[in-house]
Amino acid sequence: MPETPIDYAAVYQALPGMVALLTPDLVFADVNEAFVRGSGRPRADLVGRFLFDVFPDNPNDPAARGAQNLRASLLRVLSTGERDTMAVQRYDVESPERPGEWEQRYWSPVNTPVLGPDGRVVLIVHRIEEVTELIRARGRADGGDGRVLEVELYARARELQELNNRLRQAHAREREVALALQEAMLPSRPQVGPHRAAVRYRPAVGALNVCGDWYDLVDLVGGHRIGVSVGDVVGHGLAAAGVMGQLRSALSAASRVADGPAQALNVVGRYAHVVDGAESATAVTTFVDFDRRTITYSSAGHPPPVLVHLDGRVEFLDRATDPPLDARPDPRPRPEATTVFAPGATLVLYTDGLVERRREDIDTGLLRLSEALRRHRTQDPETLADTVLLALLPPGGATDDTALVVVRL
Structure with missing residues (x-):
């Protein structure tokens, strides 16, 4: 019995989680329906545009680091060709209906490379799960409005980021020493x-x-x-x-x-x-x-x-x-x-x-x-x-x- 062809484009659009495809220049190549719904923006306002033009950091929050952390993760994927899983991020989003107003949101992103025949990254699968309601529910359960949990998440995320930075620096130093040893031998x-x-x-x-x-x-x-x-x-x-x-x-x-x-x-x-x-x-x-x-x-x-x-x-x-x-x-x-x-x-x-x-x-x-x-x-x-x-x-x-x-x- 012949196999029934799978319509992978339809599968992509039907995925329940928010998934976007980014070019190596960090431009939206495609988004699925869940991403359109979750971001509150029509597909025409996303595809073909630079990611951080669409979703910049909240200019009203000097401590905002969502875009900076996401950019660092995507650049790691491009340089290593390996998947990068991020800690939960607070990444506020400007309201499409009320420009200038920013909505407090929390996201759990995973960035995965798609490699071409030569081993280079040709696309990045940017998958995110919105956990805003989970954070708020946890805050209400603790008798607050979520601010205590927000501070805790920020602290944990910054600790994890600092640990990752130290590990990368240690690996870079080891790489330099190993290459010098290689050259000598x-x-x-x-x-x-x-x-x-x-x-x-x-x-x-x-x-x-x-x-x-x-x-x-x-x-x-x-x-x-x-x-x-x-x-x-x-x-x-x-x-x-x-x-x-x-x-x-x-x-x-x-x-x-x-x-x-x-x-x-x-x-x-x-x-x-x-x-x-x-x-x-x-x-x-x-x-x-x-x-x-x-x-x-x-x-x-x-x-x-x-x-x-x-x-x-x-x-x-x-x-x-x-x-x-x-x-x-x-x-x-x-x-x-x-x-x-x-x-x-x-x-x-x-x-x-x-x-x-x-x-x-x-x-x-x-x-x-x-x-x-x-x-x-x-x-x-x-x-x-x-x-x-x-x-x-x-x-x-x-x-x-x-x-x-x-x-x-």
């Missing part, structure tokens, strides 16, 4: 003999989940060889930066003495079991042999490296993929595979922030990467790295940090 110009290589690290924007991505390039003993690796630690801030540093150092050391990339990942996988915070960490490492013109690689749950051949053929190195570093209590030997290259080819390693987007299949991101590399394969590594970031990252930055390594073979 990830050199901007790694040395790999005479070969041209470019590295990039881009922290997430508007979020705290930074400092888990890393890269490494090392000269290997025994012939004309280098090791190129990238990895990703789940988590954020100083904790993730510390774990990242431990795993990167362990893989760098293991690569110098291992017979191949699989053995290097085996060693690091065992080490990850005793490192707090290394759960679900991923990594991929490649051993490039310039004498034999081969790349041997192994992946622990990480997106595949890309080999771009001179003729434009794009080869994903995905024939040796295994679970993340600490996935098995008793690690088994990991697989590895080998491919060949001609001088002038390009090897590219990256972390998932480059290709993954919310509500989009990762194959779409991999296809974008493949096409960008194919079209611009003749660029030098530094220029190609910037071109790839420009082509794949959203204009305002990604919501996950990104590491990228480009090596001309």
